[in-house]
Amino acid sequence: AQKVTQAQTEISVVEKEDVTLDCVYETRDTTYYLFWYKQPPSGELVFLIRRNSFDEQNEISGRYSWNFQKSTSSFNFTITASQVVDSAVYFCALSEASRRSSYKLIFGSGTRLLVRP
Amino acid sequence: GAVVSQHPSWVICKSGTSVKIECRSLDFQATTMFWYRQFPKQSLMLMATSNEGSKATYEQGVEKDKFLINHASLTLSTLTVTSAHPEDSSFYICSARESWTTDTQYFGPGTRLTVL
Numbered sequence A: 001a002q003k004v005t006q007a008q009t010e011i012s013v014v015e016k017e018d019v020t021l022d023c024v025y026e027t028r029d030t031t032y033y034l035f036w037y038k039q040p041p042s043g044e045l046v047f048l049i050r051r052n053s054f055d056e057q058n059e060i061s062g063r064y065s066w067n068f069q070k071s072t073s074s075f076n077f078t079i080t081a082s083q084v085v086d087s088a089v090y091f092c093a094l095s096e097a098s099r100r101s102s103y104k105l106i107f108g109s110g111t112r113l114l115v116r117p
Numbered sequence B: 001g002a003v004v005s006q007h008p009s010w011v012i013c014k015s016g017t018s019v020k021i022e023c024r025s026l027d028f029q030a031t032t033m034f035w036y037r038q039f040p041k042q043s044l045m046l047m048a049t050s051n052e053g054s055k056a057t058y059e060q061g062v063e064k065d066k067f068l069i070n071h072a073s074l075t076l077s078t079l080t081v082t083s084a085h086p087e088d089s090s091f092y093i094c095s096a097r098e099s100w101t102t103d104t105q106y107f108g109p110g111t112r113l114t115v116l
Helices: none
Strands: A003-005 A010-014 A019-021 A024-026 A032-039 A046-052 A059-061 A064-069 A074-079 A088-096 A105-107 A111-116 B004-007 B010-013 B019-025 B032-038 B044-051 B067-073 B076-081 B090-098 B104-107 B111-115
Touching: A003 A088, A003 A105, A010 A019, A019 A111, A024 A074, A032 A074, A032 B104, A046 A059, A046 A064, A046 A074, A046 B104, A074 A088, B004 B090, B010 B019, B019 B032, B019 B090, B019 B111, B032 B067, B032 B076, B044 B067, B076 B090
Parallel strands: A010 A111, B010 B111
Antiparallel strands: A003 A024, A019 A074, A032 A046, A032 A088, A059 A064, A064 A074, A088 A105, A088 A111, B004 B019, B019 B076, B032 B044, B032 B090, B067 B076, B090 B104, B090 B111
16 A cells, blocks of 8 residues: 655754755555655645656755655655745655546654754 | 646535535646546546536546536536545545647645545
8 A cells, every 4th residue: 555654743943954854655566656746834735846656866946955765665755944934834645657547645743843943 | 738626625514415516728728537536645536437418437436426427518526425434535636638639637726625
């Protein structure tokens, strides 16, 4: 069965600190997608990144970076030099890449990040 | 990125009434839309998958007669909560799958339903 685990329920850091949000997934499929979404207090989920299972290259986008390691089934997210505006709940999600599954997203429980000034 | 809208953003209704929530993909066609429910400080729970022109597929434990889903076009899906009760109060979020390029789900801003 598919499963996404975000073991960190809440993280609190001081502005400008680096912070890493962990995500571990389980799937029997060889083809799948991994996602990170941000949910600020307003409630809307903001898409951050999508990674397919065949692409293990790490990605950097500004202060955000992602580390995908199939050997440990992890897809961790690092925010460098955190800012107060980064405060939000972050969700990691997994999707099978097949019509059979209708491309459903399996979400982790989320990590609430609080960045203090 | 692709934009998904939801209407209304919030609604308060009396117990026993029905409420319709609209989900629209504004700049892309979505063959598949999804409806989620989120309780405070919890993750998103998938309620149903909606495919354009066909019946929705409901997740286990979700009452299809209570949560009516219609996906009449490639840009619009609606969720109707029939005979709403206070326990139906929640945050309802839709997403639309952009299938031609990135195959990514983009989410609407959500609808907060409060049933008195």
